[in-house]
Amino acid sequence: MKITEFGKVVRKARLDAEVSLLQMANELEVSSAFLSGMETGRKKITEEWLVKIQQFFTDRNIELPMLSEAADVSNKSVNxxxxxxxxxxxxxxxxxxxxxxxxxxxxxxxxxxxxxxxxxx
The missing domain is CATH 1.10.1220 (Arc Repressor Mutant)
Structure with a gap:
């Protein structure tokens, strides 16, 4: 499945933080399939998950200034x-x-x- 704009931002951030999808999923207490679903567009990115993911990377000193916009593009909607x-x-x-x-x-x-x-x- 094709990766979304949101997925590109998150995957790059994981590489920068040297964290695997499984490690991130374990820390956020979800399955790796759930996170992968958001990255590939199979799952919508809710505001709650946007905040959790932003905080996950902020805790690792990784800035994601366009994460909200990437989520909007991937969700194909703007609130x-x-x-x-x-x-x-x-x-x-x-x-x-x-x-x-x-x-x-x-x-x-x-x-x-x-x-x-x-x-x-």
Whole structure:
């Protein structure tokens, strides 16, 4: 089965932390098949598991700044709950807009700059 964007981020982090799938599963008290299911898209990545996995790697000094976004891509959905109506409309607008690769790259850089600025606060 093909690995998802979320799976790519998590597998790289496991390699960086020198932790196997089985070791991670044992520590998180789940089966390795469960974790593998999230990596390959057979299982949805819930907010609860996103937090647990983020904490697992934070405890090992591994940063995963785009983990939430990778989970959204892998889940093929973005939770709009808690966002202002204007923010919700912006997200929906992006989802329905055809942009060139250059335009997407410029927006990506803008978003990264905004996130970096937010993280410094």
């Amino acid at each position: 709009l709950e808690g966002l202002s109506p204007a923010h919700q409309m912006l997200v929906a607008g992006f989802a329905r807009t055809s942009l060139s690769n250059d335009e997407l790259e410029n927006l990506k850089k803008l978003l990264e700059a905004a996130n970096a600025k937010k993280d410094k606060k």
